[in-house]
Each structure stands twice: as structure tokens, then as C-alpha cells.
Amino acid sequence: MEVFHLAELKKTPTPKFMKFAACILHWYDQNKRDLPWRQDPIPYHIWLSEILMQQTRIEQGTPYYLRFVEAFPTVHDLAAAPEEKVMKLWQGLGYYNRARNLHATARYISRECGGVFPDSYKDLLSLKGVGSYTASAIASICFGEARAVVDGNVYRVLSRYYGIDSPIDRPPGQREFQALANSLLPKTRRGDYNQGIMEFGAMQCRPKNPRCSTCPLQEGCQAHRQGRIVELPVKAGKTKVKKEYLHFALALDPKGEFRVQQRPVKGYWPRLYEFPGLKLDREESSERIQESLRKELNMEPATELRQLHEQPIKHQLSHRVLQLFFWSTEEVYEMGVEQRQEALSKIEGFAWPVPLAEFLQRMKF
DNA sequence: AAGACGGGGGT
DNA sequence: ACCCCAGTCTT
Known part of the structure; x- marks a missing residue:
């Protein structure tokens, strides 16, 4: 039996043979944050959190989430609320059409669906304010459907790990990353895996100063091997203000x-x-x-x-x-x-x- | 395919 | 200053 030092075990908790998804899940189990909507994957809570967190840091959006669930415990409460109250609760979060879409969708779910959310990616996608990312998130987290999320975190993790320099803000690159993400999706715990790769991107594979020295995926990371961490992901971008x-x-x-x-x-x-x-x-x-x-x-x-x-x-x-x-x-x-x-x-x-x-x-x- | 759409935090 | 954030909708 081989003997390891404790420090080495912590530094490389994931053996090389582990597949990408297994490694992400393993990391997620040990490092995930205790966020309020992670108690129980209730569709109303997951939907609400996903809409609130679009293009928003978790730390900024979480207080809003807590105020919303307090003010509107069910989708019926949100549906019945006057628009001014919803907008006032949203004040300061930005992207204000998200709030109007949220309210419109709540009224739709309450009145047309008896308060029960759609349970498939395809049906979720038809809701106002729900695009491919959010539909994938809800479908996988709440219903275990095989849909890979691709958000800013996923672009960063995958572009670095696989050394891909296709621009992430152009349709061809976005299709490429979506296809890659789909191919990596595990057969079990899909919701945890999707949350895991995003959490990993937010906490480990950060935009600036990523924590490569303690990264369980460092060995297989193309960008780290090639010294291209700072260049990836690539954005074509640049719309002037x-x-x-x-x-x-x-x-x-x-x-x-x-x-x-x-x-x-x-x-x-x-x-x-x-x-x-x-x-x-x-x-x-x-x-x-x-x-x-x-x-x-x-x-x-x-x-x-x-x-x-x-x-x-x-x-x-x-x-x-x-x-x-x-x-x-x-x-x-x-x-x-x-x-x-x-x-x-x-x-x-x-x-x-x-x-x-x-x-x-x-x-x- | 490219813009429009916020505010906060990090470097 | 510039970049980025659990993206979506419109043109």
C-alpha cells in the first residue's frame, strides 16, 4: 500500500482517471456554497433564482432572492402582486425587463398552469425571460433532464481546460461550446453537475487570478499547460459606449x-x-x-x-x-x-x- | 449576426 | 479604466 502525505492528497484529490464530470461533481460536493435555493429544488424557487441571477453576481442577487421569497412565498402571490411592488423590489438590480418578464410569467403559470411549472426544457423555453441557459438549468436541476447549461462560467472553464479560442460572444463559438458541454454531461446528477461547473468557474477557475495551484483539473488543463490562462476565454466583442x-x-x-x-x-x-x-x-x-x-x-x-x-x-x-x-x-x-x-x-x-x-x-x- | 439592456465589484 | 457577472430579447 502506497503512502501519501496529507498535503498531497488535498492538492490532488482527484485521480487522473476520473472523467471531467466526475471531477466536477467531486469538487462540488466538497466546495459548494450554502445558497438559499439549494435547500430543495422547488421549480418556483429555482426559476426565481435563475431569473434574478442572470448577468448578476450571486452575492449581489441573493439579498433580492430572499426579499422576493419573503414577499411572494408562492407563484400565486407573485402573480397577484401589483406591478409597482414587483418593480420596487427589483430596484437597483438592473436589466429591468427581467422583472416585467418575471411578473408576466408568474401570472401565466398561476392562471394557465394552476401554479405548476412546465417540466421540460422545450416547454420552459417558451416562458418569457427564459432562454436556453435558464431552461436548461431548471430542466436539469428540478427534473433531471439531460440539458447542459452554458453560462459565462462554463465558457471560461471549458475554453481553458480544452484550450479553445473560438470567440464566446459569436454564434459559431457559442454553438461549439454548447456541443462540447452537451458531450460532457453525466448520466446521473445532472443538476448538481450543471451547478458544479458554474460554481467551479465562479470560485476556482475565476476570470482574474484563477486558483490553479489548488485546481483538481490542473493536470489536464490545456490553457495551464500552454500558459494561456490569461488569454482565455476569447471575446471578439467591443461595442463602443x-x-x-x-x-x-x-x-x-x-x-x-x-x-x-x-x-x-x-x-x-x-x-x-x-x-x-x-x-x-x-x-x-x-x-x-x-x-x-x-x-x-x-x-x-x-x-x-x-x-x-x-x-x-x-x-x-x-x-x-x-x-x-x-x-x-x-x-x-x-x-x-x-x-x-x-x-x-x-x-x-x-x-x-x-x-x-x-x-x-x-x-x- | 449584432446591439441593447444595469449595477456592483474586482484588478 | 476595463472586465466580468448563474443571459435574453429585439432588430
């Missing part, structure tokens, strides 16, 4: 009320609240901006507008860099059809974009 300058006019009403409106359905921050104002594509002089604001809001030509802060408030979106400016005026200008006038205590309950919510907080002081 546009600049926008948003100017908001705050009419300081004697009663302490604020003029507010909802943003259009299309574009960023869909139907979230904002103050009346205008969008410019370039920097302008203070005079030009005031002139445009007065014209936009049908104000008297002589009305004075004062900027409420020195520096513009910068805000970064996926494809835009915003600079926000807040102006104040004494004039009670004509109310637009889209606009409402409400007390501060009331509008605080609305769903606001983060930089406007922050500004609102500062207004209270």
Missing part, C-alpha cells in the same frame, strides 16, 4: 411636491420614474441647456434655472456613459400629459434608476 447628457428640471413646488414621469417602454430604465427634462448628445453651455429646457417644458423665456450641484453625476450603463444634471426652477410650468405631481414621501415608493434614487435620498437630508 455612447455618451449622453441628461438634464432634469425640478420644479420646487410650494407644497413640497415633485413633478415626475415614467420613462418610455423602449430604451434603458423602461418605465422607471424620472423628472421631466431632456437628453443631449453633447456637452453644451449652461445658457443653451437652459434655453432647451425652457422650450422642452413650455416655460417662460425669462425663467431662471439653477444647477443644483457643481459636478455632473456620472453613471455607467452597458452601452452608454451618462452625465446627469439637476436644475431647479421656481416657475410652476404647465403640466405635461405624462406628468404627475406627488409628495416626496409618495414618490419614494416608486421604482427609480439608481442615480435618481440616490439624488432623491440627498434631497431629503
Whole structure:
């Protein structure tokens, strides 16, 4: 019988002959995080967690998950909730159409399906906000169906382990990785394996500073062998960000009320609240901006507008860099059809974009 | 096939 | 500054 040092056993817990999936499962059993939706694979909980976590770090999304299951214990509760309540709970998480799709799907499941979720990939895929990744996740985790998930973690793990440099943000590369992921799927514990490879990508095979020295897959890893860890995965990407300058006019009403409106359905921050104002594509002089604001809001030509802060408030979106400016005026200008006038205590309950919510907080002081 | 769509955290 | 995150939908 051969004798190993304990340190060596910990460093290489997986013998070479273990297949990729077995190694992932073994690692997952020893290293998985204790996440609230992992108690029991209830479809409502798994679906809710998957929608919340799309393009979102687990650490950021988990508090939202806990608040959602507390507020809406069943899909019927979510379906019955007013949209404003759902949006307010979602405030700050971004990608706000996810919340509307979530609500629409909850109503569909509640009314058309008696609260019972579809139990196959194919049927799950037809739900709003559920694409191939989420359908695969729910089908495998809840129903053991043979569907391989491919998310950002899986792209990273597979591109490194197999040394594949096809761009992960282009359809050909995405098809290639999906096919590879499918071929690696084990015959048992598919849900655990899918969660395992994602967990492995998040905790071990991280984007920056991956933990190669303690990696159980190091020996078979092409990228590690070739010193290409930092280059993989490859992205073709690079869509450039546009600049926008948003100017908001705050009419300081004697009663302490604020003029507010909802943003259009299309574009960023869909139907979230904002103050009346205008969008410019370039920097302008203070005079030009005031002139445009007065014209936009049908104000008297002589009305004075004062900027409420020195520096513009910068805000970064996926494809835009915003600079926000807040102006104040004494004039009670004509109310637009889209606009409402409400007390501060009331509008605080609305769903606001983060930089406007922050500004609102500062207004209270 | 390529863009649009957020906000937070890491380096 | 730039990259990335348990992706999906629209054009």
C-alpha cells in the first residue's frame, strides 16, 4: 500500500482517471456554497433564482432572492402582486425587463398552469425571460433532464481546460461550446453537475487570478499547460459606449411636491420614474441647456434655472456613459400629459434608476 | 449576426 | 479604466 502525505492528497484529490464530470461533481460536493435555493429544488424557487441571477453576481442577487421569497412565498402571490411592488423590489438590480418578464410569467403559470411549472426544457423555453441557459438549468436541476447549461462560467472553464479560442460572444463559438458541454454531461446528477461547473468557474477557475495551484483539473488543463490562462476565454466583442447628457428640471413646488414621469417602454430604465427634462448628445453651455429646457417644458423665456450641484453625476450603463444634471426652477410650468405631481414621501415608493434614487435620498437630508 | 439592456465589484 | 457577472430579447 502506497503512502501519501496529507498535503498531497488535498492538492490532488482527484485521480487522473476520473472523467471531467466526475471531477466536477467531486469538487462540488466538497466546495459548494450554502445558497438559499439549494435547500430543495422547488421549480418556483429555482426559476426565481435563475431569473434574478442572470448577468448578476450571486452575492449581489441573493439579498433580492430572499426579499422576493419573503414577499411572494408562492407563484400565486407573485402573480397577484401589483406591478409597482414587483418593480420596487427589483430596484437597483438592473436589466429591468427581467422583472416585467418575471411578473408576466408568474401570472401565466398561476392562471394557465394552476401554479405548476412546465417540466421540460422545450416547454420552459417558451416562458418569457427564459432562454436556453435558464431552461436548461431548471430542466436539469428540478427534473433531471439531460440539458447542459452554458453560462459565462462554463465558457471560461471549458475554453481553458480544452484550450479553445473560438470567440464566446459569436454564434459559431457559442454553438461549439454548447456541443462540447452537451458531450460532457453525466448520466446521473445532472443538476448538481450543471451547478458544479458554474460554481467551479465562479470560485476556482475565476476570470482574474484563477486558483490553479489548488485546481483538481490542473493536470489536464490545456490553457495551464500552454500558459494561456490569461488569454482565455476569447471575446471578439467591443461595442463602443455612447455618451449622453441628461438634464432634469425640478420644479420646487410650494407644497413640497415633485413633478415626475415614467420613462418610455423602449430604451434603458423602461418605465422607471424620472423628472421631466431632456437628453443631449453633447456637452453644451449652461445658457443653451437652459434655453432647451425652457422650450422642452413650455416655460417662460425669462425663467431662471439653477444647477443644483457643481459636478455632473456620472453613471455607467452597458452601452452608454451618462452625465446627469439637476436644475431647479421656481416657475410652476404647465403640466405635461405624462406628468404627475406627488409628495416626496409618495414618490419614494416608486421604482427609480439608481442615480435618481440616490439624488432623491440627498434631497431629503 | 449584432446591439441593447444595469449595477456592483474586482484588478 | 476595463472586465466580468448563474443571459435574453429585439432588430
